[in-house]
Amino acid sequence: MAVTTLTIDEVDVAVEAGSTILQASQEAEIRIPVLCHLEGVSDVGACRLCLVEVEGINKLLPACVTEVSEEMKVHTNTPRLQEYRKMIVEMLFAEGNHVCAICVANENCELQDLAVEVGMDHTRFSYRFPTDRDVDVSHERFGIDRNRCVLCTRCVRVCDEIEGAHVWDVAERGEVCKVVTGLNQPWGEVDACTACGKCVDACPTGAIFRKGVTVAEMERDRAKLEFLVTAREKKEWTR
Amino acid sequence: MEWAELQEWADQARQKRKNIRVYCCTSTGCQASNSPAVKKAMDKAVKEANLGTEVQVVSVGCMGFCGQGPIVEVENSQDPNHYRLYEQVTPEQAPSIIKGLQGEIVTATPGNPNHPFFAHQLQIVREHSGQIDPESIEEYLAVGGYQGLHHSLFEMSPEEVVQEITRSGLRGRGGAGFPTGLKWSTVAKMPPGQKYVICNADEGDPGAFMDRSVLESDPHRIIEGMAIAGYAVGADHGYIYVRAEYPLAISRLEKAIKQAKRNNVLGTQIFGSAINFSVEIRVGAGAFVCGEETALIASVSGGRGVPRPRPPYPAVVGLYGKPTLINNVETLGNIAPIITKGADWYASIGTGKSKGTKIFSLTGNVIYNGLIEVPMGITLREIVEEMGGGVPNGGQVKAVQTGGPSGGCIPADQLDISVDYESLSAAGSMMGSGGMVVMDQDTSMVGVAKYYMEFCQEESCGKCIPCRAGTVQMYDLLKKLLAEEATAADLAQLQELCDMVKATSLCGLGQTSPNPVLSTLRYFESEYQDLLQPAMSKV
Numbered sequence: 001m002a003v004t005t006l007t008i009d010e011v012d013v014a015v016e017a018g019s020t021i022l023q024a025s026q027e028a029e030i031r032i033p034v035l036c037h038l039e040g041v042s043d044v045g046a047c048r049l050c051l052v053e054v055e056g057i058n059k060l061l062p063a064c065v066t067e068v069s070e071e072m073k074v075h076t077n078t079p080r081l082q083e084y085r086k087m088i089v090e091m092l093f094a095e096g097n098h099v100c101a102i103c104v105a106n107e108n109c110e111l112q113d114l115a116v117e118v119g120m121d122h123t124r125f126s127y128r129f130p131t132d133r134d135v136d137v138s139h140e141r142f143g144i145d146r147n148r149c150v151l152c153t154r155c156v157r158v159c160d161e162i163e164g165a166h167v168w169d170v171a172e173r174g175e176v177c178k179v180v181t182g183l184n185q186p187w188g189e190v191d192a193c194t195a196c197g198k199c200v201d202a203c204p205t206g207a208i209f210r211k212g213v214t215v216a217e218m219e220r221d222r223a224k225l226e227f228l229v230t231a232r233e234k235k236e237w238t239r
Numbered sequence: 240m241e242w243a244e245l246q247e248w249a250d251q252a253r254q255k256r257k258n259i260r261v262y263c264c265t266s267t268g269c270q271a272s273n274s275p276a277v278k279k280a281m282d283k284a285v286k287e288a289n290l291g292t293e294v295q296v297v298s299v300g301c302m303g304f305c306g307q308g309p310i311v312e313v314e315n316s317q318d319p320n321h322y323r324l325y326e327q328v329t330p331e332q333a334p335s336i337i338k339g340l341q342g343e344i345v346t347a348t349p350g351n352p353n354h355p356f357f358a359h360q361l362q363i364v365r366e367h368s369g370q371i372d373p374e375s376i377e378e379y380l381a382v383g384g385y386q387g388l389h390h391s392l393f394e395m396s397p398e399e400v401v402q403e404i405t406r407s408g409l410r411g412r413g414g415a416g417f418p419t420g421l422k423w424s425t426v427a428k429m430p431p432g433q434k435y436v437i438c439n440a441d442e443g444d445p446g447a448f449m450d451r452s453v454l455e456s457d458p459h460r461i462i463e464g465m466a467i468a469g470y471a472v473g474a475d476h477g478y479i480y481v482r483a484e485y486p487l488a489i490s491r492l493e494k495a496i497k498q499a500k501r502n503n504v505l506g507t508q509i510f511g512s513a514i515n516f517s518v519e520i521r522v523g524a525g526a527f528v529c530g531e532e533t534a535l536i537a538s539v540s541g542g543r544g545v546p547r548p549r550p551p552y553p554a555v556v557g558l559y560g561k562p563t564l565i566n567n568v569e570t571l572g573n574i575a576p577i578i579t580k581g582a583d584w585y586a587s588i589g590t591g592k593s594k595g596t597k598i599f600s601l602t603g604n605v606i607y608n609g610l611i612e613v614p615m616g617i618t619l620r621e622i623v624e625e626m627g628g629g630v631p632n633g634g635q636v637k638a639v640q641t642g643g644p645s646g647g648c649i650p651a652d653q654l655d656i657s658v659d660y661e662s663l664s665a666a667g668s669m670m671g672s673g674g675m676v677v678m679d680q681d682t683s684m685v686g687v688a689k690y691y692m693e694f695c696q697e698e699s700c701g702k703c704i705p706c707r708a709g710t711v712q713m714y715d716l717l718k719k720l721l722a723e724e725a726t727a728a729d730l731a732q733l734q735e736l737c738d739m740v741k742a743t744s745l746c747g748l749g750q751t752s753p754n755p756v757l758s759t760l761r762y763f764e765s766e767y768q769d770l771l772q773p774a775m776s777k778v
Contacts, residue, residue: 044547044548044702045547045548045703045745046702046703046704046745047703047704048703048704048705048743048744048745051743059742060742060743062548062745065548066548083739084739084742084743087735087736087739088704088705088708088739088743091704091705091708091709091712092704092708094708094712095708124732125708125712125732126712126715128708128711150704151701151702151704151707153702169543170543170545170701170702172701173526173528173697173698173699173700173701174696174697174698174699174700174701174707174710174711175696175699175701175707175708175711176701177700177701177707
C-alpha cells in the first residue's frame with residue numbers, strides 16, 4: 001500500500017495514497033464538519049462546509065473530494081473557515097423551516113448538531129421561510145416536508161447508488177430547487193419506490209421521515225447503509 | 240470528395256457570383272426588424288428591373304450594425320468605388336435601392352461605411368459575416384473555406400497543429416482566457432482512445448449575442464474549427480451545445496452539418512484521408528450554469544446541468560468519462576485563419592499576452608450598438624466614444640459593464656485602459672465572453688448591481704449552498720438598499736456575503752457572482768452610502 005504523508009492542523013498523518021483530505025482527517029481524529037457527505041455514497045462537494053485551507057493554494061478546497069498529496073499542509077479550522085461555516089449554517093437556517101421545537105428530528109438532526117458545532121445561536125440573515133415548499137405524505141409509510149430539506153441530495157444518491165431505484169432527483173434551480181420523487185409525482189404514486197427507507201436513514205434533517213413519528217422521536221440507523229455498502233463492495237453480507 | 244474536386248466547385252461558386260451583390264442581413268437582430276420582407280422585396284425588385292443576370296440578392300449573416308437594422312449592403316465587383324450601405328431599410332424602399340444601381344435617386348437611408356464603427360474593426364472571426372450566405376457551403380468554399388482543415392490533415396501532424404495554435408497565443412474567448420494551445424495539448428497528450436470536442440455555444444450573459452451571431456453568420460467556420468481541433472487532439476466526434484433560444488443558429492448549423500457531411504468535409508475519411516470526424520448538435524434548455532464546462536458535460540450526456548468539483552478537469556475526465564476538449568464558439572472561429580495564415584500573423588495582432596481580436600456586443604446607452612470585432616489593445620474609450628458614438632443626446636458615460644454577470648463596471652475615468660485580459664481584470668472587471676453595456680450618468684450603480692444579482696440568483700443551479708442561498712441574501716440586501724431601508728450593518732453584511740460567496744462557491748458562476756457588487760462598491764461606494772439610513776431611525 002502506497003502511503004502519503006501530510007500534516008493536518010500541524011498533526012502528522014500517514015494515509016493510503018489516493019485518500020481524500022476528509023478520510024485523512026478522520027484517521028487523525030480531526031473533525032471536519034460535513035453535511036452533504038455520507039459514508040458509502042459518492043461525494044458531490046455541494047455543502048461547502050468541509051472546505052479547508054491548503055498552504056500554497058489560494059482557493060479553499062472541499063475536503064471530501066480533494067485527494068491528499070505528499071507533504072500537503074492542511075488547516076481545517078482557521079478563523080476564516082469558522083466564519084464561513086457559520087455563515088453557511090446560518091443561511092440554511094434562514095432558507096427553510098428549521099424550527100427545532102416542532103421537528104421530528106429534534107435532537108437527532110445533523111443540521112442542529114452543526115449549528116451547535118459552529119457556534120450559531122441565531123441567524124443574521126433574513127428569513128426566506130415560509131415559502132411554497134410543500135409537504136408530501138402520499139406514501140403509505142413515509143413523508144417529506146420540503147420546508148426542512150437542505151438539498152444535500154443524500155436521498156438522491158442513496159436511492160440511486162445503494163438501492164438502485166433512483167426515485168429521487170432534483171428539480172428546478174436556484175432558491176426554488178427541490179428534491180422530487182419520480183418525475184415530480186406524489187411519492188405514493190411512484191412505482192419505482194421500493195419503500196426500503198434508505199432515504200429516511202440518509203436524510204440529515206427531519207425532511208424525510210417515517211409516518212407516525214412525533215416530535216423529537218426520529219431515529220436513524222446509518223450503520224445499515226454502511227453495512228450495505230461494505231456488503232456490496234467487499235461481498236461481506238454478514239454483520 | 241477529393242480536394243481538387245472541392246476546389247473546382249469553389250471556383251464554380253466564385254464564377255457564379257454576379258457582379259453586383261446586394262447583401263441583406265437576415266440574422267436574428269435584423270429579422271426582428273422585418274429583414275426577411277426586405278430580402279423578398281429586393282428579389283422582386285431585381286426581377287421587375289430585369290437585372291437578374293447582373294444582380295444577386297444574397298441573404299447574409301450579421302454585419303454588426305444591429306441597432307440600425309435592417310442593413311443592406313451593395314457591392315460591385317467591377318467598380319469597387321460603388322459600395323453602398325443602407326440602414327433601417329423598409330420593404331418599400333427596396334425598389335429604390337435597385338433602381339439606384341441604374342443611377343436613380345435612392346430613398347433609403349444611406350449608412351456611412353467609413354464610420355469609426357466599421358473603421359476601427361479588424362475582422363478575423365467575423366470576416367465572412369455579412370459577406371456570404373451562411374446556408375450555402377459553396378459560398379463558404381468560394382471564400383477559401385475548409386482550406387485550413389485540408390492543410391491540417393495533409394500537411395501538418397496533429398502535434399504541429401497544436402504547436403501552431405500554442406504559438407499563436409490564442410486564449411479562450413469564453414471568458415477565462417485560458418491558453419487554447421495548452422488546453423489542446425493536454426487533451427492531445429491523453430492516451431489514444433475515445434475523445435471528444437465540444438463547442439460551447441451556451442451563451443447566456445445578459446446583453447451578449449456574439450456567439451449566436453457567429454453561428455448564424457458563418458456556421459461552417461465553427462465546424463471547420465472543430466474538425467481541426469478533433470484532428471489535433473485525436474477526437475473523432477464533436478458536439479455543439481447550443482441553447483434552445485437560438486433557433487436560427489440551430490437551423491443554420493443543422494444545414495451546415497448536413498452540407499459538410501454530404502461533401503465529405505465531415506464524417507468518415509475526410510477528403511479521402513484516414514481521419515474521421517462527425518458533429519452533432521445538443522440543444523440546451525437554456526441555463527446560464529450550463530456554460531460552465533462540467534455542467535455542460537453533464538447536460539450533453541443527458542444529466543441535470545450542474546457543475547462538479549474540478550479536478551479532474553474535463554481534459555482528463557470529460558464527457559462519458561473520456562478526455563474532452565471544450566472551446567467556446569469564438570475560440571473555434573479563430574482556428575481556421577490561424578492555420579491558413581500562420582501563428583506569426585495571428586500573434587502580431589493584439590498586446591503582449593492577449594493576442595488577436597475580440598468580439599464585443601456593444602449595447603446600452605450608446606448611439607451605435609451592435610457587434611464589433613476589434614484588435615486587443617484598443618482602448619475602451621475608442622470603443623465607447625468613437626465606435627459607439629458615445630451616449631445619445633449629449634449624455635455622459637458613467638461606466639461600462641464588461642464580462643456579463645461575472646464581470647464588473649469600469650468607471651468613466653478609466654476609459655483609457657487597454658482592452659485585454661490583464662487590464663480588464665486589473666480594473667476589477669473581466670473580458671468575459673464579450674458583453675459590453677454602456678451606462679450613462681443617470682444609471683444607478685446599485686440598481687445595476689441588483690439587476691445582475693437578480694440574474695445570478697435566478698440562474699444559480701442550487702447545488703451548492705453559498706451560491707444558492709448567498710446570492711438570494713445579497714439580492715435581498717440590494718433590494719433593501721434601493722428601497723432606502725438599509726443601514727450600515729446591512730452594507731457590511733453585503734460585503735461579508737460577497738467575500739464568502741466568492742471564496743466558497745463550487746463553480747465559476749458562484750465564485751464570480753459577487754463581482755458586479757464588488758466592482759460597483761469599489762468605484763461607486765458613495766452611491767451605496769447615500770442610500771443608507773441611520774441605524775437608530777427604525778427603533
